[in-house]
Amino acid sequence: SSLTQVVHSAGRRFIVSPVPESRLREQ
């Protein structure tokens, strides 16, 4: 899976997934 999970020491969970190309602004 391409999901990554990061848990901050305060307990908050961050789930990172790829941004679809269509959602990225053209550089």
Place this chain on the structure above:
Amino acid sequence: AEDTGVRVELAEEDHGRKSSIALRLWVEDPKKLKGKPKDNGAIEFTFDLEKETPDDVAQEMVESGFFHENDVKIVAKSIRDRVALIQWRRERIWPIIQ
């Protein structure tokens, strides 16, 4: 809202009932940031509209390595703008629907 280069959107439908809501944040324009963001991933997290502040979450993202510490204010502002919109909708739209 001001274009900060950091986009924040709802990650779930808001029914106006829960104080905690899922949000998704990603960098649209890295040139607007002072430091280099970790990658192009979308970061999903839950935010409690009653108990938490955008500054707290932005600080935790910096401490977790997603953003440079010099970008904590721009990340916090991006979250604050979206949270303000969610609260505006809850105050004005949901009472009318219900």
